[in-house]
Amino acid sequence: MSKKNMSLKEWLEKEFELKKEFLSKEAVKGDIIRRVNIEKNFFTLEPITIEQNQQLWTLDFPYDQTFNCRLTIDNGTFEILKQRFRTFKFQKKNKIEDRVKLQIHLKKKTYLQLERTSNENGLKDISDCLDFLTNKHDTIQQKHNKEVEILRAELRTKEDEIGTLKYSISIYKKIINNEKNNKRKSRDDLVDYLTQVAIKATCKIAQYESFINNQPDLNTEVIPLLSQEETQKIKSEFEKELELTRLKIYASNSSYLVEGVDNLTY
Known part of the structure; x- marks a missing residue:
């Protein structure tokens, strides 16, 4: 079953603010679309060139608090804009998340493990999987460091x-x-x-x-000995x-x- 083609209105309404930023940059770049018919509160965005027999898409929308915009593009330009928007969105996300481009060679076993982890945890791609694994490692490491500090404190107390x-x-x-x-x-x-x-x-x-x-005259035989009471008294003292x-x-x-x-x- 073929994928349904998205209309210009459907495409623009999805991530509307980001699409307006993208169209503004493309108009300034001026290689496929340009800003024309600038009036007091209205301007038009149209392709630089329009191929013959191409279906035209036209859509009016509020551009900001001052201007309304009419976007008129042919089918070929619309396809180019969709491709460029995907690149623009990807680059903007990388800038916001401070991502860097890195090319590495992985073993097939490692790659399959990353894919399995992504699928098991509902992650979009390998990049998200690496973020997930890094955050998980950091959480485990922080928990380990906390446990080590507790053990060190207990050790100091015991010492x-x-x-x-x-x-x-x-x-x-x-x-x-x-x-x-x-x-x-x-x-x-x-x-x-x-x-x-x-x-x-x-x-x-x-x-x-x-x-x-x-x-010599002293008769020692008649000298009386100490009584028992006197002896006991002397002993006690x-x-x-x-x-x-x-x-x-x-x-x-x-x-x-x-x-x-x-x-x-x-």
């Missing part, structure tokens, strides 16, 4: 948490080492204290023995004094440890 934990561990290690050192020093100080007590007691005993030995001394030693050695705990940051 900060690890750094905080490492710092806390170092503080706790210091506390533990200080505690060990404190206990060891406190033990050594307590041993020194007990040694001093033992030395003092030994010296006292030696003094008492010397005193007794220098008293010594144990109490020993515990107080131990606490003082531990507190003195722990003063720097308390400062370390107060400075711990979580």
Whole structure:
């Protein structure tokens, strides 16, 4: 079934504003149509030459707010105008969309894949298909970059948490080492204290023995021993004094440890 020929009116009404721009440029070019009979608010567009026995097309239409136009062309000129308009439209679209002409050689397999993608997505041609694939790639890349940034932020957070934990561990290690050192020093100080007590007691005993030995008339057998209550009292006082001394030693050695705990940051 042959394609129905479009009348001049049908052709002009389709993309009317673009057709007027095209006809104006063709009239200025002046190789196939020209502007004649310019009056106050009316002018005519007609072919430069009209072949004999050619069907003429005539159509009046509002050109702009000032002028009306009468387009009179023969069939041959009409066909040329239709061909030129397709080129004009294509070039204008390329200019608007900032397209560049590119000639490339593709493998047949690649070309068929592009055609299939065009058909599956309702695209007009390979150019639209390339735009579609580029936009799709950009969308995927942007999504990927966003995911990478999220992962990087999470990684930085984890690194900060690890750094905080490492710092806390170092503080706790210091506390533990200080505690060990404190206990060891406190033990050594307590041993020194007990040694001093033992030395003092030994010296006292030696003094008492010397005193007794220098008293020949003293009957040591009749000297009464300490009662059990007195012995227990002396023992209790010594144990109490020993515990107080131990606490003082531990507190003195722990003063720097308390400062370390107060400075711990979580």
